Amino acid sequence: MAGGTPIPDAGTYDFVVVGGGSAGCVLANRLTEGGASVLLLEAGQWDRDPLIHIPVGIGKIFPQRLHDWGYFMEPDPGIDGRGIECARGRVIGGSSSINVMAYVRGHHSDYDRWARSGLDGWSYADVLPYFRRSENWEGGGNAYRGGEGPLRVQRTRYRDGILADFIEAGRQAGYSVTTDYNGAQQEGFDYIQETIHAGRRNSAATAYLRPALRRKKLRVIVGARADRIEITDGRATGIRFTQGGRVQLAQARREVVLAAGVINSPKLLMLSGIGDPAHLAGHGIGVTIANPGVGANLRDHLSVMASYRRKSPSWFQQEMRYDRLAMAMLKSLLRKDGFASDVPIGVTAFLKTQPDLAAPDVQFLFLAAPFPARPYLPPFTSPVPDGFGCRVALLRPESAGSISLSSADPDAKPRITPNFLTSERDRDTLREGLRILRRTMGQPVMAPHIIEENAPGAAAQDDEALDAFIRATSVTVHHPAGTCRMGGAQDSRRVVDGHLRVAGVDGLRIVDASVMPDLVGGNINAVVMMIAEKAADLMLGRPALARADDMHRGTLAA
Ligand SMILES: Cc1cc2nc3c(=O)[nH]c(=O)nc-3n(C[C@H](O)[C@H](O)[C@H](O)COP(=O)(O)OP(=O)(O)OC[C@H]3O[C@@H](n4cnc5c(N)ncnc54)[C@H](O)[C@@H]3O)c2cc1C
Numbered sequence: 388m389a390g391g392t393p394i395p396d397a398g399t400y401d402f403v404v405v406g407g408g409s410a411g412c413v414l415a416n417r418l419t420e421g422g423a424s425v426l427l428l429e430a431g432q433w434d435r436d437p438l439i440h441i442p443v444g445i446g447k448i449f450p451q452r453l454h455d456w457g458y459f460m461e462p463d464p465g466i467d468g469r470g471i472e473c474a475r476g477r478v479i480g481g482s483s484s485i486n487v488m489a490y491v492r493g494h495h496s497d498y499d500r501w502a503r504s505g506l507d508g509w510s511y512a513d514v515l516p517y518f519r520r521s522e523n524w525e526g527g528g529n530a531y532r533g534g535e536g537p538l539r540v541q542r543t544r545y546r547d548g549i550l551a552d553f554i555e556a557g558r559q560a561g562y563s564v565t566t567d568y569n570g571a572q573q574e575g576f577d578y579i580q581e582t583i584h585a586g587r588r589n590s591a592a593t594a595y596l597r598p599a600l601r602r603k604k605l606r607v608i609v610g611a612r613a614d615r616i617e618i619t620d621g622r623a624t625g626i627r628f629t630q631g632g633r634v635q636l637a638q639a640r641r642e643v644v645l646a647a648g649v650i651n652s653p654k655l656l657m658l659s660g661i662g663d664p665a666h667l668a669g670h671g672i673g674v675t676i677a678n679p680g681v682g683a684n685l686r687d688h689l690s691v692m693a694s695y696r697r698k699s700p701s702w703f704q705q706e707m708r709y710d711r712l713a714m715a716m717l718k719s720l721l722r723k724d725g726f727a728s729d730v731p732i733g734v735t736a737f738l739k740t741q742p743d744l745a746a747p748d749v750q751f752l753f754l755a756a757p758f759p760a761r762p763y764l765p766p767f768t769s770p771v772p773d774g775f776g777c778r779v780a781l782l783r784p785e786s787a788g789s790i791s792l793s794s795a796d797p798d799a800k801p802r803i804t805p806n807f808l809t810s811e812r813d814r815d816t817l818r819e820g821l822r823i824l825r826r827t828m829g830q831p832v833m834a835p836h837i838i839e840e841n842a843p844g845a846a847a848q849d850d851e852a853l854d855a856f857i858r859a860t861s862v863t864v865h866h867p868a869g870t871c872r873m874g875g876a877q878d879s880r881r882v883v884d885g886h887l888r889v890a891g892v893d894g895l896r897i898v899d900a901s902v903m904p905d906l907v908g909g910n911i912n913a914v915v916m917m918i919a920e921k922a923a924d925l926m927l928g929r930p931a932l933a934r935a936d937d938m939h940r941g942t943l944a945a
Contacts, residue, residue, distance in 0.1 A: 394627065397608070397637040400426040402926065403626050404644045405613040405655065407431075408481015409912055410899040410919040411646035412591035413521070415607070416537070416599040417923030424604045426637050427596075428628055430612040431478035439484050440587045441719045443712075443727040446760070448485050454478035455485060458650060458803060460863075465786070465808035466689075467858045473803050474865055475648055479609065480592030482648065483912055486865065487730060488588060490540045490580040492518055492569050493907030493914055494737070494746040501904055505875015506885045508921075508931060516932035517920040518913065530935075531570040537594040538916065539584030543733050544724070547702045547755045549775060550578065550733040552832045559830035560823075562738055573908070574747050576736040582912070586723030591916060611635075614797040616643055616659040616895065618675055623895035629797070642894045642926060645871075646919070649900040653682040653790045653870045654801045656882070661889065670795040676891040680880035681871060685788035686906045688750075688866040689807050691817060691857045693824050694758060694776035696838035703731045703756040704773045709764040731756040737782075737908065740819040746908055749820035751827075752778040752864065774841065777828075779820035780864050782908040785810035790870050807861070817861070818853045866911045871901035886925050887918075898922040 402418055404411050407429035415427045431454060438444030439454065448454060458473040476482035495511035502510035519533035525541040528534025543550075554576045558564050563575030582589040599605050610630050617625040617636065625638040645652040656662055660675030662682065667674050706715055706726040719727035733755050737747035757774035788805040808814050821843070828837065839845070843856040871889075874881025881890060883902050889895040900915050907914055924931055 394634055394636040397628075397635040398426065398606070399638040399640055400424045400606070401639070401641045402426070402644055403428065403637045403639040403642075404646055405626055406481060406645070406647035406651070406899065407479045407592070407596065407607065407609075408476060408646060408648055408899065409483040409591045409915045410922075412480065412483075412594070412596040413916050413919035414644060414646060414898060414923055414926075415605055416595040417920065418926060419599050419602045419604040421923065421927040421929070422604070423641070423927065425606070427605065427607045428611040428613055428626060428637065429479055429607065429609050431476070432609050434479045434484050434590065434592050437720070439478070439480070439590070440593075441716055441727050442488060442583055442586070442588055442730050443716065443719070445485070445487060445730060449474065450759075453485070456650070456800075458800060460803040460805050463805050463807050465806060465858070466861055471862050473650070473863065473867065475650060479596065479607075480590035482865070483582070483591040484588070486912055487732065488581040488583055489732065489735065489752070489910045490569070490582050490913055491735070491909035492917070493909040493911075494573050496746045497907035504904060505877055506873060506904065508885055509873075510934075512934040512936035513931065514917055514921065515935040517917045520932065521913070521916050521920050529570075531567070537598065538582060538591075539589040539594065540580055541583055543579050543581060543729060545702075545729045545731055545733045545755065547731070547733065549699065549701070549755055549836050550753065552836065553734050553753055553777075553827070554578070555832045556827045556830040557736055559832060560827045562736070562823075562827070568735065568737060573737045574739065576734060576751075579732050579735045581730070583729065586719050586725075586728030612797065613647065613655060614658065616645075616655065618659065618892060621891075622893040639894065642896055644926070645895070645897045646899045649685070649867045649870050650790055650801060650803060652897050652899055652901045653882075654792065656681050656871065656889070657792050658795065658797055661892070666791060670792050672795050676889075678882060678890065680882045682790040683787070683880065684869040684872045685790055685803070685805065685867060686784055686869045687788070687805055687807070688780045688782065688864045688906060689784065689813075689817065689861050690752070690778040690780035690864045691821060691861045692754070692758065692776050692778045693821060693828070693843060694841040695774055695828065695836070696841055697757070697773040697775050697836055698838050699836045701755060701773050701775065702726065703760065704770055707760060707762050707770065709762050712762050738820070738823055740816050740823065748782050748816055748908070749823070750780045750782055750909060751824060752780065754778065775836070777824055778864065779817065779824050781813055781817045781820065783906055784813050786813050787869075805863075808858070814854060814857070817857055818850060821853055821857070864910070866900075866906065868900040868903040868906055868911060871897045872904045873902045874904060887922050896922065896926065
């Protein structure tokens, strides 16, 4: 009842899933495929904007914060008091509709670490079959790659000679080159793999949700913001949501599933009385389940960019002239290829800042374009000076932040407190990563491309200068995770168990980036989708896919 009047009933379903993002789309598909009825509630709208689907559209979506919750982090002392943006997709497909499309699974030791912490069923041998089930790799299936799943993955098609030279520079600097960083060996330089197919973004919505829409068991409501989980006698029974100013109630026969993402899933728990009692009391929210772990353990991949003035002309600069860009977008729409059908990243690398490490601890993300860049049209506007750059991302941060409420009003944005670089090891790693990048850029093969280093700039050499540069310029590469962390039975701060069930309440699971116990060594969209693939089996009571250990024993290199 709301104010004495009954709340309009949005129906009863086996599963009510909150959030039509990377995880939510996978669940909508796999659960209905398994015969269950599903209501998918998404706060954003359908993904009709062509900018979502033409890969180069990210150049407009991101700076203009289109289809985005518009979050910013709190001013953070670790990065000179800056409150940096925290983009999150608010649209069908969620963040997979606005992300940069890099397809990366992390390092095999990440999952073995999860399993060692008490999470049975989450070792690399356990999760590899789920990565394979989700994937449709252009090279076809093999021991590591999936060839028949819904998610299309291809190597970059971006055409710029600097990419091959950057890989060669890595070799000249003494680092490995790998032929598939998602295969037997992650470590080294490689062309980037992307969730792009036939010139279009292959978001979770395209790959998983669209093919499921014809099933009668699936209902999707867009523009529907979940405000509270209904909990009766220790069981989650439904979701109260607002659509067009109207409050409605959807009931779950089997389970309520939060797939609202790393920021909004803990927010929704807190609004429903699940969280740190003192924090909830501070906002006048009654405690249903006391759990100080909710919203804690926020991890994110912080990165720093070195940028260069470019000598050799870039493909990017040529194609950004307005008339050419318009043609490229048309070509991408009609012929599904060309400049607009890819992103100017091209190369990534996973490297160890210390040779004795078990796994790479930094990632390079190349950028074959000046930053910031914009279209131009002579004589009215001129291009920005040509350039390129590379981000160095810190892969396994020790520094941890939190999500908390700013108000009990579901409309209010939560507080995102990142606590970046509070760990000395994190500062050392990022600084050393920057030095490795400079060493790579200093190799003979890069000389024909470089006029000079713009930033950090020649004057920044000692630790102090590099640390100051990192504090002043570092930004997220948008992989926040861990705020409803999964943990084994001994983990007193866990929010969900190894089956993704919320501790202390029946019929409630969380399936999204928030359940990751910590960050893996790479971009996380593929990881979230793997988690959702595995969750679907858990929810349907199906046996887990056969472990991959026999197939892989002894074959894994760093
Ligand atoms: C700009 C950007 C670039 C990125 N680049 C990459 C990349 O190149 N490669 C990579 O692997 N990863 C990348 N990522 C990260 C990756 O896309 C995300 O980690 C992943 O999509 C998260 O999936 P999720 O299911 O946890 O959440 P999301 O995909 O964010 O889905 C959450 C969904 O829930 C909805 N929602 C939230 N609250 C409510 C509510 N109260 N009621 C109803 N609906 C709600 C949201 O609108 C959203 O649709 C990037 C992310 C961003 C933002």
